[in-house]
Amino acid sequence: MPSALLDGDPVPASGALPDSAREGLGTRPFGFYVHVPFCVTRCGYCDFNTYTAAELGPGASRADYAATAVEEVRLARRVLGDADLPVRTVFFGGGTPTLLPAGDLTRVLRAIGDEFGLAPDAEVTTEANPESVGPAALEALRAGGFTRISFGMQSAREHVLAVLDRRHTPGRPAEAVREARAAGFAHVNLDLIYGTPGESDDDWRASLAAAIDAGPDHVSAYSLIVEDGTRLAARIRRGELPMPDDDVAADRYLIADAMLAAAGFSWYEVSNWAASEPARCRHNLLYWTGGDWWGVGPGAHGHVGGTRWWNVKHPAAYAARLAEGRSPAHAREVLAPEDRYVERLMLELRLDSGFPVAEIGPDARTALARALGDGLLDPGPFRAGRAVLTLKGRLLADALVRDLT
Template identity: 80%
Template sequence: MPSTLPDGDAAPPSGDLPESALRGLGERPFGFYVHVPFCVTRCGYCDFNTYTAAELGPGASHRDYADTAIEEVRLARRVLGDVELPVETVFFGGGTPTLLPAEDLGRILGAIDAEFGLKAGAEVTTEANPESVDPAYLGRLLDGGFNRVSFGMQSAREHVLKVLDRQHTPGRAAQAVQEAKKAGFEHVNLDLIYSTPGESDDDWRASLEAAIAAEPDHVSAYSLIVEDGTRLAARIRRGELPMPDDDVAADRYQIADTLLAQAGFRWYEVSNWATDDDARCRHNLLYWTGGDWWAAGPGAHSHVGGTRWWNVKHPAAYAQRLAAGTSPAHAREVLADDDREAERLMLELRLSSGYPVADVAPGARTAVAAALGGGLLEPEPFKAGRLVLTLRGRLLADALVRDLLVS
C-alpha cells in the first residue's frame, strides 16, 4: 500500500457505494486484502504505508489491530448487502503481517469467513519477513486456515541486503521456505529485487540460484524503484549510491527469465513465474483480470464494480473511525468506462494469456502492427486472436501500452 494517498471525491461516512458499483456484484470474482501496517524497522527503499513502534503514537497498537480490522470486515458486509459473495482469495500484506500473533491473523480470516464465506479451495496468503516466523508459528498459521505464504527474500548477498536495509540474514529465506513446506503449506513464494546499487550480475545470479534451490513453486522478481522520500532516494541524491540503470535492469530481467525457465518456472505475468498453473497467485490474478476486492486496513485501496476507494493512512485515525461506527474510507473515484478499459489493457497485456485482438481500439491497429513487426508480440497467439508479449515485449511493456492508448 503506497504511503501517499491520491486525490479523489469525498467518501460517505457510511461507506455506501454508488449503485453502479453494486450492479453485477457477485457475478465477478471477489477477494479480500488485509493490510497490516507494522514493521520492526523501515527498509530504506520502502514507500509503503507502514509504521515502526516508534512511529505509531497513541491510539494504535499491535494488540488491538485484529479487532479493528474485524470491524471493517463487518462494515464491508453491511455495505455490500446480503448478496452472496463467496471469497475466492484472501491476501494479508504489509508491512509485516507476521508481527501479529498467528492467532490474530486467523481471527481476521475467521471473520471474513463468518461474514462472507470462504469459497471451497480459497487461496489464503500471508506475506512474511523470513525472520518473523519459525516452524511453530507457521504451524499455527496453517491451523488458522492459511495455505500460501510469501517470503521477502530480495537477495542472497549480504552487501545487497545491507543497501536495502533488510534485516534478515542471507540463507534465512531459503530456510523459511523449507519450514513452510514441512509445515504443510501448499504454495510458497519468494520475492526478489534486482538492480540494487552495488549488485553485480553474479550477485543476481547467486540470488536466483539460491531461490531456485529453496524449491518454492512461485517466484516474483521486481526491478528496484527509487521512491521519493525514502532513505535510498536520499542516499542517491547525495551521491552515496548510483541510480539504478535501465539497461542493467533489462539484462537482469533476462537473466531471471532464463534461469527460472531452466528450473521449470514459466512466466504468467511480467514479474511473476510459477512452476504450474496451480502455483500462480490467484489473488493477484483477481486484481489483473477485473475482479472485485475489499481492502481492509489503513491506507488500503479497494475496488468494486468500477468504484475505487482508499482508507485513511494512519492506524490511529483508522481505528478511531471504526470505533465511532463510521467508514475509514478517505476518498474514492468512480472510473469512467474508458478508464476501466485502459486499465484492463494495461493489466491483461502483462499476462501470458494476453489481451484480445478484437478488443483493440481501431485507432491502435497501426501500433499493434508495429509491435508485431518489431518483435514485441508473439506471432502464433496473434493469429489466434491474442496479444501476447515476447521477452522483448515484456521489457518494453509500459511503452507498448502507452502506444496503444494514445493511438
C-alpha cells in the first residue's frame, strides 16, 4: 500500500525506525523540536495542536508535562542507538512554551544534552507570548541555556489583535524585547501576521515600524491563512468578516520587504528576514535543508533519513503511551525519492541560496526558462547554476514550485 495514506503506516511500539532511515545517521544536522501544547486562550486563527486548561480533561497535567517530555527524549536515545548525534538546534514551540516554568523548560533541555550532547554552538530557541514572560523568567531561561527567543507580536494595532483574538497589549512586545536583551539574549525574533480583515496598509506599516523600533535581529512575517475549523473561519463563513485578499497580501509583502530592507534586514527565506548571518534561525534552516530532527510532544512531527512520523495529538494519550513504555508515535510515512525531491525543491527554492539548476528535471526545463524570462528567477545566480527567486518570484513561489514539479 502507498506510504502517503492519510493516517500513514503503523509505528512499532518501540518506535524503531526502518533501516533506510538509519543510513547516514550522524552525517546530517540533527535537532529537536519540543511541542508545548498549552495556551491560556485559543486565538481565533490558530489551528495548531493546542489546549486551554478547560480543554485538557483528565489524564493531562501541565505540571507533569516536563517529566513526560523527558521520557520521550530518553526514548529517542534508545531508538537512535549509539550514533554520535550532537544536537545543533533545539526549538520549543507551541502553544505557549513559557506557560511552563523556566525550570521545566530547562529540565527538558538538560535531558536532551544529557542523552545526546549539545553542540558547542547549539542554538536553543523558545517561542513566547509577550505577556507570558518577565525579567525573572527570561533571566532563568538564559541561565538555563536558551540562546534565542521568538515573541508572537502579530500586530501593533489593537483592532487587528482583536480580530485575531490575541491577548497582549500592543506595546508589550517591545518591552519584552528589551527585557530579553537585558537578560542576555543576543538573538530575538518578532512574528508578524499581515492580511487580517480590517487591517489597512497604514496599520501594517505601523506594525512593521513598531517591530523594527523594538530592536529584534530577526523578523518573520506571514500572510494570514484562514484554516478550516477555526473561529476566524466561522466568522468569515457567517459574513461577519471578509475573506483575506491575495492581492492585498502581495502588496503587504512588498511593504514588509521594503521597510525591513531599509532597516538593515535581509531576506533569507520567503517569510523571514535577519539583521545578520548569525541572526538567521538555524533550526528552521535545518528543516529547510533536509536535516534530521526528533519531534517531542503531542502532535509533534519528526524526520530522520526520509522517514517522517507524527505523535498522537491529545496530551493525555501522549502521556499514557509513554507511561506504558510505548512510543507516542501515531503513524509514519517513508518518503519515496520523488517525494523527497519535491519537498527539497519546495523548501530550498524559498531560500536566498536557491536550488541547483542542474538538479531540476528535464521535463521542467520549459517552465524553468519561462520563469527566468518572466523575471521570477535572478539571472546572475542562474548563470552560476542556482535558481534563486527575485522579489517577484517570492510572491509566486508556490505556483513556481508547481510548474517545476
